[in-house]
Amino acid sequence: MRKNALANLAIVVGAGAFGSFCRWLQNQIAFDETGLSTNSPLNILVFLVVLGAAIWFFLIVQGIHEKNMTVSDNVRTALKGTGDRQMTAPMIIAAVEVLGGLILILTGLDNSSPALTLVFGVCAMVSGIITPVVFRSIGSDVSDGTIALLMTIPILLYGIGLINCYKIHATNPSVWVYSIQILAYACCAIAFYYVAGFAYGRTSPFKTLYFIMLGAFLSILVVADSLNLGLVLIIVSNAALLLVYLVRLMSNMEASPEDPEKVRSEERSSFLTKLQGRFQSRSVDAEEKVDEILQDFHDEKK
Numbered sequence: 001m002r003k004n005a006l007a008n009l010a011i012v013v014g015a016g017a018f019g020s021f022c023r024w025l026q027n028q029i030a031f032d033e034t035g036l037s038t039n040s041p042l043n044i045l046v047f048l049v050v051l052g053a054a055i056w057f058f059l060i061v062q063g064i065h066e067k068n069m070t071v072s073d074n075v076r077t078a079l080k081g082t083g084d085r086q087m088t089a090p091m092i093i094a095a096v097e098v099l100g101g102l103i104l105i106l107t108g109l110d111n112s113s114p115a116l117t118l119v120f121g122v123c124a125m126v127s128g129i130i131t132p133v134v135f136r137s138i139g140s141d142v143s144d145g146t147i148a149l150l151m152t153i154p155i156l157l158y159g160i161g162l163i164n165c166y167k168i169h170a171t172n173p174s175v176w177v178y179s180i181q182i183l184a185y186a187c188c189a190i191a192f193y194y195v196a197g198f199a200y201g202r203t204s205p206f207k208t209l210y211f212i213m214l215g216a217f218l219s220i221l222v223v224a225d226s227l228n229l230g231l232v233l234i235i236v237s238n239a240a241l242l243l244v245y246l247v248r249l250m251s252n253m254e255a256s257p258e259d260p261e262k263v264r265s266e267e268r269s270s271f272l273t274k275l276q277g278r279f280q281s282r283s284v285d286a287e288e289k290v291d292e293i294l295q296d297f298h299d300e301k302k
Contacts, residue, residue: 002247002250002251004064004250005246005247005248005249005250005251006247008060008213008246008250009243009246009247011056011060011213012057012213012216012217012220012243012246013216013220013243015053015056015217016216016217016218016219016220016221016239017220018049019046019049019050019053019217019220019221020220020221020222020223020224021224022042022045022046022049023046023180023221023222023224023225024224025042025045026040026042026043026045026046026176027224027225027226029042030042030043030176031174031176031177043176046180049221050180050183050218050221053214053217054214057210057213057214057217058210060213061206061209061210061213064206064209064250064253065206067255068255068256069253069254069255069256070205070253070254070255070256071203071205071249071252071253071254072252073198073201073203074198075138075144075147075198075199076138076139077252078198078203078205078248078249078252079138079195079198079245079248079249079252080138080139080248080252081135081138081139081248082251086135087132087135087136089240089244090131090132090134090135090241090244091132092240093128093131093237093238093240093241093244094128094129094131094132094237095128096128096233096236096237096240097124097125097127097128097131097233097234097237097238098124098125098128098129099230099233100124100128100229100230100231100232100233100234100236100237101121101122101123101124101125101127101128101230101234102121102125102230103228103229103230103233104117104120104121104124104228104230104231104234105118105121105122105125105230106230107228107229107230108121108228108230108231111168112167112168112170112171113164113167113168116160116163116164116167117164117168119160119164120157120160120161120164121230123153123156123157123160124157124234126153127153127154127157127238128237130150130153131241133150134147134150134151137150144199144201147199148196148199148200151192151195151196151199152196154188154192154238154241155189155192155193155196157238158185158186158188158189158192158238159189161185162182162185162186162189165178165181165182165185166182177225180218180221180222180225181222181225181227183218184215184218184219184221184222184235187211187214187215187218188215188218188219188238188239188242190211190215191208191211191212191214191215191216191242192242194207194208194211194212195208195212195242195245205249205253208245208249209246209249209250212242212243212245212246212249213246215239215242216239216242216243216246219235219236219238219239219242220236220239222235223235223236
């Protein structure tokens with residue numbers, strides 16, 4: 001499944017890049033000097049791109065489901081990495097997110113919600129620091145409870161981000177300005193929630209795959225907005241983190257073993273069918289024998 005995992009990663013990144021370009025065009029053309037949205041066809045185009053991506057990802061996940069693919073309920077098995085450089089990506093992601101949080105704290109507090117922005121930046125730095133810890137814990141003897149607690153931090157981060165984004169744009173009459181950012185935060189929060197479910201013993205692999213793909217796509221798309229550099233780095237690093245989870249989760253998927261009860265039911269049905277066929281054939285043979293005896297009896301009487 002690793003080839004499929006890399007192919008789906010490329011699909012998400014490619015769709016995100018195309019969506020980001022469409023969003024950039026929308027920002028350049030579909031808003032007037034005051035920042036209000038105009039009646040531009042680009043508004044419809046961006047909506048269709050997001051809708052199309054959501055449907056596309058659903059079909060991909062549905063195809064995986066129909067192939068009876070499954071993954072272990074154990075977080076260590078489901079998200080295990082392979083190779084000597086499996087910690088390279090988490091370390092880079094961590095560095096970028098910590099840098100983003102620091103830049104946001106230093107340069108991004110000049111808005112209508114500075115206190116919550118500060119909390120968001122600090123939470124992003126903490127989330128970045130614990131990222132390599134989570135991946136090391138998955139391959140070590142650290143308890144599942146500790147892993148579950150660490151994996152909760154990104155969910156908290158995006159919960160704070162949702163509230164902060166709404167507070168900053170609460171007075172903005174143009175929903176298009178921040179709608180993609182709200183969607184990206186919401187989908188990422190749900191994606192990290194489902195990923196954390198593997199540590200909590202409440203797994204839903206296909207929902208996890210879907211929201212990982214959708215959250216990463218929307219995160220790439222929102223980069224086209226005029227955001228603080230620190231915020232962009234936080235969003236991009238978490239999109240990359242979701243894609244790492246996507247590759248690991250899909251790489252560790254295997255064909256689902258057949259349900260033993262279903263196998264027994266099919267064997268029982270097959271046995272009964274064969275047995276019924278034998279009885280029917282014997283019944284036909286008996287009838288033929290009786291007909292022969294009666295015919296001989298009639299012949300003798302004549």
